[in-house]
Amino acid sequence: MAPRVLDLExxxxxxxxxxxxxxxxxxxxxxxxxxxxxxxxxxxxQADLVMIGRANGGRLLVVPLAxxxxxxxxxxxxxxxxxxxxEIRYRxxxxx
Numbered sequence: 001m002a003p004r005v006l007d008l009e010x011x012x013x014x015x016x017x018x019x020x021x022x023x024x025x026x027x028x029x030x031x032x033x034x035x036x037x038x039x040x041x042x043x044x045x046q047a048d049l050v051m052i053g054r055a056n057g058g059r060l061l062v063v064p065l066a067x068x069x070x071x072x073x074x075x076x077x078x079x080x081x082x083x084x085x086x087e088i089r090y091r092x093x094x095x096x
Contacts, residue, residue, distance in 0.1 A: 003038055003049055005065065006072035017078035027055035028063055028079050036063075037093040047077045052090040062086050 010025045018025065036053025047064030054060055060082040065074040082090065 003074075004072045005032060005038065005049075005051065005074050007070075007074075008032060008065075009068045009073050009075045014076050014078065018076065021078060021080040023059075023061060023079040023081075025076075027057070027059065027061060028076050030055040031061050031063060031079075035095075037090050037095045039089065039093070049074070051076075052082060052086060052093075053095065060087055060090065 008025075008029060010028075015025050018028065031051060031053040034054050034056070036051045039050045039052070041047045041050050041064055047066045049065040051063040051065055052060065053063075061079050062082050063079040064077040066077060067073075068075045
């Protein structure tokens with residue numbers, strides 16, 4: 001069953017982490033709006049999920065997500081451009 005990710009919570013900290021990888025909060029919000037694919041994150045990481053999807057400009061982004069306090073709201077830990085293996089995983093899950 002896919003997780004219920006209805007909204008994203010941004011603040012200075014996670015926006016700074018995304019900016020390090022030249023990704024904006026707006027792009028991450030676009031990924032959520034564009035039918036991303038969700039995967040369990042590797043054991044031992046603080047983020048429970050990994051969201052992979054496309055921003056409106058076509059960038060394929062990887063976004064680790066941790067649960068926020070409100071139901072359906074998740075906090076991006078950071079975001080980066082997908083590498084080859086991540087893109088393969090996304091495509092195998094039906095992403096385009």
